[in-house]
Amino acid sequence: MTGQYDGKPMTCREFDAVMLELIASGEDINTHPHIQSCELHRALLRDLQAIADAAKMLFPAEEDPPDDLWTKLDDKLKAATNDSEKKTDHSMAKVEAAPDDEEE
Numbered sequence: 693m694t695g696q697y698d699g700k701p702m703t704c705r706e707f708d709a710v711m712l713e714l715i716a717s718g719e720d721i722n723t724h725p726h727i728q729s730c731e732l733h734r735a736l737l738r739d740l741q742a743i744a745d746a747a748k749m750l751f752p753a754e755e756d757p758p759d760d761l762w763t764k765l766d767d768k769l770k771a772a773t774n775d776s777e778k779k780t781d782h783s784m785a786k787v788e789a790a791p792d793d794e795e796e
């Protein structure tokens with residue numbers, strides 16, 4: 693997604709919807725116009741950063757990512773990929789977990 697920084701002010705509700713995505717995508721959220729203008733979200737961001745810092749101390753993931761974490765992520769990715777591949781030979785047993793897929 694682009695065009696979020698086109699100068700149009702965001703409401704707190706709109707910002708809430710994208711804040712975690714921005715953080716997850718590595719954006720420098722401190723420079724976001726909404727953060728600049730909204731004290732509420734500045735405080736929230738400070739809290740989140742404090743939590744993130746604490747988490748880093750507990751789990752120094754950058755230096756030594758836990759095998760388990762990546763295994764789980766990997767499994768999820770594989771499950772997502774396998775899901776579409778399996779569709780062809782899964783005509784008898786419908787996968788309940790993916791009802792959206794059946795509509796296609």
Ligand SMILES: [Zn+2]
Nearest residue numbers: 704730732733
């Ligand atoms: Zn706000």
